[in-house]
Amino acid sequence: MTTARVIMSYQWGTANSEKAALSGLPDEVAQVATRELRENKSAREQALQQFRDWINKNQDICRCRTDDNFLLRFLRVKKFSLPMAQQVLLKYINFRQTFSHLVYNLDYLIPSVNELISNGYIYVSPFRDSNGRRVILYNINKFDPHKHNNGDMVKAHMITYEVLIEDEESQVMGFTHVGNICQASAAHATIWSPTEFTTLVRWGEQSMPLRHKEIHLVNVPSAVRYFYDLISAIMSEKMRSRFRLHDSMESLKKRLDPKVLPKELGGSMPMAEMIDLWKKEIAAKRERVLRLDDMKLLSTKSIITRRNNQQNENSSLMIHTLQGSFRRLEVD
Structure with missing residues (x-):
């Protein structure tokens, strides 16, 4: 590799x-x-x-x-x-x-948002992967659904994405996502209403100028896999094809160079150091993002919108997947 x-x-x-x-x-x-x-x-x-x-x-x-x-x-x-x-x-x-x-006022200095970034809920590796892509890292267990709300979650994500697409190399090469879903629970889902969540995901995919190349999810609890059925259902076929599920970190490392990961997950640089570097990058783009x-x-x-028949197809697909189908996501 x-x-x-x-x-x-x-x-x-x-x-x-x-x-x-x-x-x-x-x-x-x-x-x-x-x-x-x-x-x-x-x-x-x-x-x-x-x-x-x-x-x-x-x-x-x-x-x-x-x-x-x-x-x-x-x-x-x-x-x-x-x-x-x-x-x-x-x-x-x-x-x-x-x-x-x-998604307005995307300021990482907002205390609740800064806490999510500082504790490692979402941050970006200082290493590019073997395909030259920035690697976005997520830790769901760093998000306390009893303390933080969906606004904190979205702002942390949007700050990350807006800062990254200020870099032209990343505009071309795209992004790799790695989400550690260990300890995810139903409480994480209840911070959203189903309508707002599905609308946000669907609109976000069509509206954000990001090239998502690979999405790796690790340690997804069986009890919350229905939630990923829902996400898969409302995304395009192209996006669904880029999801990969891994039952262990060893499985992930067969697809991704461990060096992009924090030391705690088998890489070489401690997570705290990665987060500090990422926060410097955010700080440098703060005013640009706020503007x-x-x-x-x-x-x-x-604006040209999707036709009603496409919306109906998406609705039918959501219903089908919520009945337990998880075949659209490849399991490594």
């Missing part, structure tokens, strides 16, 4: 790091962008100019960022299809407005 690569190029909190991120991609990343995303200098320049012109002329969009870094995340997630990238941008702003009570709240969508008339 190719050795994981540590993130050593970041100069957290300096102007030079942002310039470097906007000036271009490393050769190996540029090759992936060309091969997988149809990105090249000409296509990028033309699409960015057309995207920027469209935003400036669109009277429904107010105070939208138009810098290259921001627009490229939408173009890359849709392989430089400008109409599709425009739709994701509209859905992204609408998603944030619709769930403003959850996302300035963007507004005055009308949703230009």
